[in-house]
Amino acid sequence: MVAVTSQIDANSETFAANRASMMQFVERLRSLEARSEEASAKRRATFEKRGQLLPSDRLNRLLDPGMPFLRLHTLANYGVDNADRESSIPGASVIVGIGFVGGVRCMVWVDDSGIAAGAMTAKTGDVALSLQSICKRQKLPLIHLVESAGANLLQYTVELWANFGAIFRNLAQMSAMGLPTLVVLHGGSTAGGAYMPGMSDYVIGVKENGMAALGGAALVRAATGEVANDRELGGSEMHASVSGLVEYLVEDDAHGLLKAREVFERLDWNRRATSIPQRTYQPPRYDGDQLAGAVPTDPKVPYDCREVFARVVDGSDIEEFKPRYGLSTVCAYTSITGIACAVIGNNGPIDPNGATKAAQFIQLCDQADLPIIFFQNTTGYMVGTEYEQSGMIKHGSKMVQAVSNARVPKISLYVGASFGAGNYGMCGWSYEPDFLFAWPSARTGVMSGQSAATTMSEVAKVGAARKGISIDEEQLAQQEAAIQAHFDAQEDAFYTSGRVLDHGVIDPRDTRKVLTFCLETVLEAKRRTLTPNSFGVGRM
Numbered sequence: 001m002v003a004v005t006s007q008i009d010a011n012s013e014t015f016a017a018n019r020a021s022m023m024q025f026v027e028r029l030r031s032l033e034a035r036s037e038e039a040s041a042k043r044r045a046t047f048e049k050r051g052q053l054l055p056s057d058r059l060n061r062l063l064d065p066g067m068p069f070l071r072l073h074t075l076a077n078y079g080v081d082n083a084d085r086e087s088s089i090p091g092a093s094v095i096v097g098i099g100f101v102g103g104v105r106c107m108v109w110v111d112d113s114g115i116a117a118g119a120m121t122a123k124t125g126d127v128a129l130s131l132q133s134i135c136k137r138q139k140l141p142l143i144h145l146v147e148s149a150g151a152n153l154l155q156y157t158v159e160l161w162a163n164f165g166a167i168f169r170n171l172a173q174m175s176a177m178g179l180p181t182l183v184v185l186h187g188g189s190t191a192g193g194a195y196m197p198g199m200s201d202y203v204i205g206v207k208e209n210g211m212a213a214l215g216g217a218a219l220v221r222a223a224t225g226e227v228a229n230d231r232e233l234g235g236s237e238m239h240a241s242v243s244g245l246v247e248y249l250v251e252d253d254a255h256g257l258l259k260a261r262e263v264f265e266r267l268d269w270n271r272r273a274t275s276i277p278q279r280t281y282q283p284p285r286y287d288g289d290q291l292a293g294a295v296p297t298d299p300k301v302p303y304d305c306r307e308v309f310a311r312v313v314d315g316s317d318i319e320e321f322k323p324r325y326g327l328s329t330v331c332a333y334t335s336i337t338g339i340a341c342a343v344i345g346n347n348g349p350i351d352p353n354g355a356t357k358a359a360q361f362i363q364l365c366d367q368a369d370l371p372i373i374f375f376q377n378t379t380g381y382m383v384g385t386e387y388e389q390s391g392m393i394k395h396g397s398k399m400v401q402a403v404s405n406a407r408v409p410k411i412s413l414y415v416g417a418s419f420g421a422g423n424y425g426m427c428g429w430s431y432e433p434d435f436l437f438a439w440p441s442a443r444t445g446v447m448s449g450q451s452a453a454t455t456m457s458e459v460a461k462v463g464a465a466r467k468g469i470s471i472d473e474e475q476l477a478q479q480e481a482a483i484q485a486h487f488d489a490q491e492d493a494f495y496t497s498g499r500v501l502d503h504g505v506i507d508p509r510d511t512r513k514v515l516t517f518c519l520e521t522v523l524e525a526k527r528r529t530l531t532p533n534s535f536g537v538g539r540m
Helices: 013-041 044-049 055-062 124-138 158-177 191-198 217-224 230-234 236-243 253-266 288-294 305-309 352-368 385-389 392-405 420-425 449-467 473-491 493-498 508-526
Strands: 070-072 094-101 104-111 142-148 181-190 202-206 211-213 248-250 317-320 329-336 339-346 372-378 410-419 435-438 443-445
Touching: 013 055, 013 288, 013 493, 055 094, 055 104, 055 142, 055 253, 070 124, 070 508, 094 124, 094 253, 104 124, 104 253, 124 142, 124 158, 124 508, 142 191, 142 253, 158 181, 158 191, 181 191, 181 253, 191 211, 202 236, 202 253, 211 230, 211 236, 217 230, 230 236, 236 248, 248 253, 288 305, 288 508, 305 329, 305 339, 305 372, 329 352, 329 508, 339 352, 339 508, 352 392, 372 420, 385 392, 392 420, 410 420, 410 508, 435 493, 435 508, 443 473, 443 493, 449 473, 473 493
Parallel strands: 104 142, 142 181, 181 202, 181 211, 202 248, 339 372, 372 410, 410 435, 410 443
Antiparallel strands: 070 094, 094 104, 317 329, 329 339
């Protein structure tokens, strides 16, 4: 291993300018996350009147004190249901993440019923599918704290209904895999939502407030004319004594969360996982706090990805693979908190040599069973006569082949730009990385807005010349501006995260901490033995 020697002067004006710009992005991130917390907290008096805890308080009561919690999808649905970004509330009316309950690493899904009674948004289903996918890959049990008004019929689309069925399918498959699923029924769960407890392995129902029914009183009256009572239709007391849907009847929210912890502790879940080997390690030689100023927020300004490595990996030490070949693509062996891993970073576009190097490196990591972390900052694969004749297509394809078929854990981080097929070769969202996070200043898309606008102008000029007509320069400029605005509006991390195209946006200074948690999660999964059966556990 060779320690990276940083070339960054933390006392320079450039560093200070980078940091100031990055902190504006971080402040915007925290401000957006605070919107959902504040919106939910406004309902505190209503919850207390019903003898309930706020959803955020339920989460805190459930989790082991002092243990890490990796929050996921905090910006989901931002700018989707409400295109006005100034008033859009992110979070998709859920609080989700990976934490510890009774010493067990598990996925936690909390319906944030303080926001629109927990009604589903356009992206709530995507968040649910994302967290279930993580559960399957990482062999994580699932705890769902349920209280939701269900689908918002005023925003109904047939696509949402059709796709939402996959959530119940996944619950069945998780149960069959041997992954326990548990529900605490804090409040109402009607229509399709009633299958949340129905499809889970363990159900804890809260007296007086917990309720699950395929049709609430209003729907039953509209559909059948029957005048029914919600508690008789689906109250926790009825389900605990008549239908058998509820295994454990509890007095209130706090009691329900305590019972959830007791149930999980009795599963003795960790007996079927070998511990992750602990190796001694040295912290990075450079302060991780410097990540806020080490990287420019303008994607057009280049930087050396080794500067990021130097502030993330143990001892700032890396063993570069083919350091003199494919210079713009950096591949290296390293470790993070003693966990051996590999890193691939970009110093600009990927050329044929860089793609070839990365493809071979990915295959070697797969052979050695080493997790790979992708630090993305690329405008894509190189274009032009020289690169086409050098085989850019076939070499880029080899890189895509390698990342598509590698069996080792893959973690991706959008640091700077991530455009075009370079996003694919560097394990973008559609390549199903185990985890993918973005820095708030990151940019992703098919190409930058400026490139798209310039490309379309060139197409228009060539077309006009072919037809022998003149082109209106003013009209062309207006077209360029419109195209650039259209692309630019969709490339920032807040927009893409709102559409659930990552697992969340993080403060750059938390990068080492987040990567450590992800590495521990994927390695624990590899060391865990499940006891699957042919079908999920059916309710009797």
